[in-house]
Amino acid sequence: MNKSHYYFGLVVGVLIMAMGAALSTLGTAGWSLAAVGLLIFAVSILNHHKFSFALRTARVE
Amino acid sequence: MELDIVIAFFILGAVAKLFRSNIQFPQELYQTLTLFLMIAIGLKGGIALSSHSSADLIPQSIAVIVFGLALPLLAFPVLFYIGNLNRADSASIAAHYGSVSVGTYAVAVALLESQGIEYEPYFPLFVVLLEMPAIAVGIALANGNKGKLDLRKLTHEVFCNQGMVLMVGALIIGYWGGERTASITPLFMDLFHGALALFLLEMGMVAASRLTQLKELGSFIIAFGIAMPILGGILGGLLGVALDLSTGGTILLSVLGASASYIAVPAAMRVAVPEANASLSITSSLGITFPFNVLVGIPCYVLITQWMTT
Numbered sequence: 001m002n003k004s005h006y007y008f009g010l011v012v013g014v015l016i017m018a019m020g021a022a023l024s025t026l027g028t029a030g031w032s033l034a035a036v037g038l039l040i041f042a043v044s045i046l047n048h049h050k051f052s053f054a055l056r057t058a059r060v061e
Numbered sequence: 062m063e064l065d066i067v068i069a070f071f072i073l074g075a076v077a078k079l080f081r082s083n084i085q086f087p088q089e090l091y092q093t094l095t096l097f098l099m100i101a102i103g104l105k106g107g108i109a110l111s112s113h114s115s116a117d118l119i120p121q122s123i124a125v126i127v128f129g130l131a132l133p134l135l136a137f138p139v140l141f142y143i144g145n146l147n148r149a150d151s152a153s154i155a156a157h158y159g160s161v162s163v164g165t166y167a168v169a170v171a172l173l174e175s176q177g178i179e180y181e182p183y184f185p186l187f188v189v190l191l192e193m194p195a196i197a198v199g200i201a202l203a204n205g206n207k208g209k210l211d212l213r214k215l216t217h218e219v220f221c222n223q224g225m226v227l228m229v230g231a232l233i234i235g236y237w238g239g240e241r242t243a244s245i246t247p248l249f250m251d252l253f254h255g256a257l258a259l260f261l262l263e264m265g266m267v268a269a270s271r272l273t274q275l276k277e278l279g280s281f282i283i284a285f286g287i288a289m290p291i292l293g294g295i296l297g298g299l300l301g302v303a304l305d306l307s308t309g310g311t312i313l314l315s316v317l318g319a320s321a322s323y324i325a326v327p328a329a330m331r332v333a334v335p336e337a338n339a340s341l342s343i344t345s346s347l348g349i350t351f352p353f354n355v356l357v358g359i360p361c362y363v364l365i366t367q368w369m370t371t
Binding site for chain 2: 019029
């Protein structure tokens with residue numbers, strides 16, 4: 001997995017979570033946005049670790 | 062904010078697909094509903110234009126076109142340099158995100174009407190104006206394909222695609238007909254929300270069927286498919302405030318900035334940039350951005366716009 005993809009996902013996830021949290025003071029839609037941000041953050045981390053694991057396994061083999 | 066009734070049909074479609082229900086939605090009905098929505102939106106705008114046309118429309122229209130040119134220029138570097146996609150794919154996806162989705166616009170209109178929020182009635186004109194610039198920019202960005210470009214075919218795709226012809230045509234008919242359109246308004250205006258609910262039922266099923274392809278796209282496209290509409294939505298909202306639009310108008314411009322095309326642009330890109338991966342752009346616009354906008358984005362743009370305008 002490309003490192004720039006990983007960092008992009010992390011930064012976007014954090015920014016959207018922060019934005020969602022800020023918007024939650026105005027209405028409940030903000031929480032949905034924060035949840036989407038958390039999802040992007042989690043998907044990026046999972047994707048990165050899955051790829052790193054696959055790469056390590058390939059090297060060992 | 063309460064969930065709009067038409068959006069409930071989108072969720073129903075997605076849930077039905079995820080549970081592998083055997084709902085058969087005829088392709089012809091989907092096509093009919095698409096035509097219906099385009100004609101209804103164009104007609105509504107034309108009727109409004111016939112009684113509301115003013116000189117303010119000219120600078121506003123120019124600003125909207127510039128906005129349509131700017132969006133793909135913002136998306137392209139992210140896709141090309143951070144996403145490391147090839148030039149053709151980056152240009153094609155950028156064009157999708159610079160253009161607009163009639164379906165997303167229709168959902169936003171339904172939401173505003175159900176909440177009694179007023180908006181400039183000539184907005185369909187801006188929908189039409191935002192369709193084209195992104196295609197031109199996308200082709201310019203793809204650049205390397207210059208020699209192979211069939212200009213005649215491309216011009217035909219850009220100006221004669223069903224969205225452009227029907228929306229511009231209905232806009233002109235509505236403007237020319239004015240109050241005489243009363244005889245057809247029961248079909249196109251009164252049934253608008255019902256037809257939109259059916260359209261969204263099918264869109265929910267289509268979006269859910271694309272979910273399996275998301276695994277192959279990776280985290281970058283998922284993050285981009287959500288970040289880009291938020292950026293476009295905020296910029297659209299700021300432009301609406303700068304143009305002194307009403308709260309409803311600013312929300313609609315925000316939604317137009319956030320939406321990604323899945324009807325007109327794919328057809329144009331197939332001709333102009335044939336080596337671009339069509340599945341990549343259509344999955345990100347239809348599988349990520351459309352559901353995001355319908356379920357989460359639009360209520361957030363409403364909140365942001367109401368915060369900006371008060």
